[in-house]
Amino acid sequence: MSVLDNREEATKMVTDYLQKKLKNKTKFYLNDFYKVFPDDKPRQVKKFVNSLVTDGVLEYWSSGSTTMYGLKGAGKQHASEGEE
């Protein structure tokens, strides 16, 4: 059984992982989430991570060419650029 089947636990694993890194960075590549779920196929992880965005746990950030994920509201928003 995959850990992704237990939605609550899997969500906690993601938020814990991101919280732990919050000091250094707030935006993550999709690849980073593969490390949280090393036993699952990338496609399953992708589906799960995207569903967390729909649920409002995570949010996207995009440069136009690349997309990253972060905890909702974490890190710099467009209005500030490293001032806080």
Added chain:
Amino acid sequence: MAKHDTPLLDQLESGPWPSFVSDLKRQAEIRAKNEEGVEFQIPADSCDDLLGILELSFKHGRTHWKHGGIVGVFGYGGGVIGRYSDQPEMFPGVEAFHTMRVNQPAGKYYNTEYLRSIMKLWDFRGSGVTNMHGSTGDIILLGTTTPQLEEIFYELTHNLNQDLGGSGSNLRTPSDCLGSSRCEYSCYDTQALCHFLTNEYQDELHRPAFPYKFKFKFDGCPNCCVASIARADMSFIGTWKDQIRIDQDAVNKYVEKDPAYPANAGAHKGRDWGPFDIEKEVTDLCPTQCMKWDGKKLHIDDSNCTRCMHCINVMPRALKIGKETGCSILVGAKAPILDGAQMGSLLAPFVPVNPDNDYEEVTEIIESIWDWWMEEGKNRERLGELIMRQGFQKLLEVTGIDPMPQQVEHPRTNPYIFWKEEEVPGGFERDIKEYRKYHQR
């Protein structure tokens, strides 16, 4: 009267070509006059401020756009590219000036009613500035504010039967040529395949799925009007397996300079290029020298033909593509971000394009490549770069395609062949005693 002085931009209008500066000035004037009485939902002077901020960037030699941010509408991870200005006080009209990508119809077929409805919506809720089309093929709507995004999306999807395109680390909007709808060269129905894959991979198109962008493009024949070979991570180029069909009577009509048989279907009629010479213009230009004209008959050695299309283009009434058609799949093309620009490499020389089995042969290859790239690709690494890093041999392994001569670009330039133990009869272990029977120490 323009809101900002733009002496540096004005210079761009002085050249012989149509100028985006003139277009923007015209649009700024239209919005200022607003003769149609549109209730603009974003600042009316957005185009004026767009010109102003660009002038300032030219003056400062640096951009005044911030990098990235907002991505899309609810449920989507692409289709909107957030753009914010760092000079909102000077140019409030472009404080937020997001781009929306709208998925163009296959083959870019529109009717005027559709185009008018799109423009009505965009004049109302956006800047009215468009880019028809972006290099991915989408209709690009340039410049709107955050509150308008959901409104526009609702109108597009509910009333205009229209979806957003791809951006970010998504599958980008698939794009194709006119294909068999209008072109006799088309070896498969590009629009049908483009439409099918767009629907099939909706999740990948709307929600980020990959280490970086991924593009499909579909060309009906090797003329490659969409330039898929240079621009798509995976390009599907029409081809045929059998012989070029020759109508020898028509070939002779070209040679006899019959006015009903102009070379290149009359495409170069604007100038006198002298009388048609089949040897100079056709057979001598064949890249593989597989053609011969004996004065009466044209001979083609099809086994050496590389499907360059030159002879067919020059004599379209005499030569036709073969009957057993399908597509070649090439992979790894990209623009020069890392490692320079790269053209696609041939992976599958001939794949049947069969709608009856939901293009199974095509989707199998796509999904095996995605699985590999999603697992092994580094952040912001395009498929072409992964192929360079891990080798074409690895790509063949993951797709289960056997190596074949068509995949070799330059024979005998690389002396290294990497064999795996299971590929070598008897493996790598040897019986030293048996060996010493024949070889002294």
